[in-house]
Amino acid sequence: DADVTQTxxxxxxxxxxxxxxxxxQTKGHDRMYWYRQDPGLGLRxxxxxxxxxxxxxxxxxxxxxxxxxxxAKFSLSLESAIPNQTALYFCATSDKAxxxxxxxxxxxxxRLSIL
Amino acid sequence: AQSVAQPEDxxxxxxxxxxxxxxxxxxxxxxxxxxxxxxxxxxxxxxxxYITGDNLVxxxxxxxAEFNKSQTSFHLKKPSALVSDSALYFCAVRALNxxxxxxxLIWGLGTSLAVNP
Numbered sequence: 001d002a003d004v005t006q007t008x009x010x011x012x013x014x015x016x017x018x019x020x021x022x023x024x025q026t027k028g029h030d031r032m033y034w035y036r037q038d039p040g041l042g043l044r045x046x047x048x049x050x051x052x053x054x055x056x057x058x059x060x061x062x063x064x065x066x067x068x069x070x071x072a073k074f075s076l077s078l079e080s081a082i083p084n085q086t087a088l089y090f091c092a093t094s095d096k097a098x099x100x101x102x103x104x105x106x107x108x109x110x111r112l113s114i115l
Numbered sequence: 116a117q118s119v120a121q122p123e124d125x126x127x128x129x130x131x132x133x134x135x136x137x138x139x140x141x142x143x144x145x146x147x148x149x150x151x152x153x154x155x156x157x158x159x160x161x162x163x164x165y166i167t168g169d170n171l172v173x174x175x176x177x178x179x180a181e182f183n184k185s186q187t188s189f190h191l192k193k194p195s196a197l198v199s200d201s202a203l204y205f206c207a208v209r210a211l212n213x214x215x216x217x218x219x220l221i222w223g224l225g226t227s228l229a230v231n232p
Contacts, residue, residue, distance in 0.1 A: 042224040106160070107158050
């Protein structure tokens, strides 16, 4: 079973709709992240959470919100989707221990298309 | 500004030949360097990291990387490429200042590796 699970894997929706992407992990990590990947732009950080009560904006948080429901769950919402939010979205986790030298562990992504 | 660069968008090698995927960085303080691989329709997978110590780091799937402080580089290498190594490769760097304050992880834009049979 995957350690970091993202649902749904694919989603097509219309402009203006509210969308929630979900992420759950069984790795026991405190830290969780949401990224989007666009061709030619690499990975860009949307939000990150170092524990349940700690939520931080990344470099491109406008138009997005998050909720950390539990240590294992971190969801990303698009309140009113727009076409330029069409992208591949990744959730990742990392261990708190050692902080700076810990790698991140990624889910397999959600491919989101907004028409 | 702190940055990481992967100067080649695409690298093509023949199966069995050595491969190199390049990464250079510009950060203040000591860098923590990482390589990840992304196979089609999958998330990124951690390959290896350099924190301190030996400049040659060995990682998963037979990959290794050489840290060169004077050239500010961290190139990924493999002695003999496999067709199954074809994927997208990302370099990332986290820089710490002398106070050890947290710094964000800075990602390269990725290099597409194609290994031809």
